[in-house]
Amino acid sequence: MKPAAERIINELVAATNDIISGRRDVADYPRYTLHSHTEFCDGRAQMEAFARRAIADGFEVYGFSPHSPVPIESSCNMTTENAERYSSEFDRIVKEHGREVTFLKSMEIDYLGANKVSFQEYSSRFNLDYTIGSVHFIPAIDGTEVDIDGRFERFRERMARYFNNDIHYVVNTFFDRSLEMVSEGGFDIIGHFDKIGHNAAHFSPGIESEGWYQRRLNELSEAIIASDLIVEINTKALAEHNRFFPSQSMWRRLADAGVRMVVNSDAHVPALIDAGRSEAFKYLSRIYE
Template sequence: MNQLTNYHSHSQFCDGHAPMEEFVKEAVAEGFVAYGISSHAPFPVPNQCNMLRERLPEYLAEFHRIKELYGSAIELYVGLEIDFLDDSFNPSIPYFKELPLDYRIGSVHYIVTPDGTPIDTDGSPDRFRGYVDTYFGGDVDEAVRRFYRSSFRLVELGGFDFLGHLDKIGLNASLYRPGLDREAWYRRLVADYLEAIASQHLLVEVNTKAFATRGRFFPGEDYFEQMHRLGIGVVVNSDAHYPAKINAGRPEALKALARAGYTTVWQFHRNEWIETPLEL
């Protein structure tokens, strides 16, 4: 296999900006060997990003239609990016376990505020700032700690194949207070989280979505050496919402991983995760 794979992308069924088939056509045109569709899973909090539960049969049917058309040219897989909210809603619950999926991504986007309101930490910086000021009285540190408490619990409960963009809150938090994601307490929190991930032998996504616009990966490149020392396997994904961006940031991510000591990445091949040589 070559390095042209992607297992994190969003189409018209959630907050993506093109039909599912357009992503697959682009993947074939660019010479990808494998591609996965992973819309945001149904979620109990109404929003503009997650797929509605009633659309899930249509989502699966459309994937299988496209696989019939393009399956001879590329390996195609269907998954979901599943949010952690609490113990009652996360990738480990029976609803998600029983769906006919090839793989599952476990992600944290939402946290629960002190008054019990779920809020999205992954929206625009201005919206994040408004949430922190309204629900946390400006205590952005507490918002971040709640994000990681949910993240630790996600790891404990499992039910997914790899973790999506595990320190993404660091971006909005550092825009709220510049330098926050470089402060010692934050770095210790991420380091402890990586140790918990390693203890469960979980795969971690290196998410390249924000590299072109923000110059950063999720998790940040600063953590790659620790991840390598801990033996954490990585899957490189673009989290594409537009077909033209299915390969955005991948070459740079592979180079950064190689600098950190990685010689392999993980890819989904013939319905199983395999470790493959990292080739630049």
């Protein structure tokens, strides 16, 4: 992380802690997001429209984090060419609007397994302020990288096509890859770390309360706690699916362990840049009640 970004993000972490401890009124929750998408990946508006919305909503900090270019077929990720465009558009936005909002330049980088992705390489190549590491792809039994994020209908279809409907394999492989990513390190924020639970629970209701699932999730949480990663509370699915990533049941434990936390909206449309964030802060303020 660049030192200037680190100072800014540490302030956001401190503001989150102040809400948890009651030192800051929850109505005065800080306006920022460190996770957002753009026209250059699967975001559905131009960066300019997100920037204007950030200004209109009184944001202090707005981090752009389009999906990184990947060496596999993916309609959600930036092409390398678009990554260059993203860079120049970011510079233009800072020039034009940088006095009103602090814009930060990041990417949500897909971890594709050991030796496949170097977070530092992305960081220096694209001159990023900080990086988000996320798992959206897992290898199928034949080695094909399959996107298991996104809508359930697509997930269900892929379960049959690539995974023989073996939900244990999919969940275990997601946690294996996430654990590997955490142990490799080299990035700053871990994106939506129990996201697999959402599609898995649609596929197999109640799976998240099963002992083996809980053990895998605990294993990952322990690894994150032992690392110096920042955990995001991702609010993207709150309105539609009434859940946060990680799920609220994890928050107290993360807070007890002193894990640095930020609240990110992961917006793909400008109207949602603050969606779910006031609710997340409300629940954070009640952790120790």
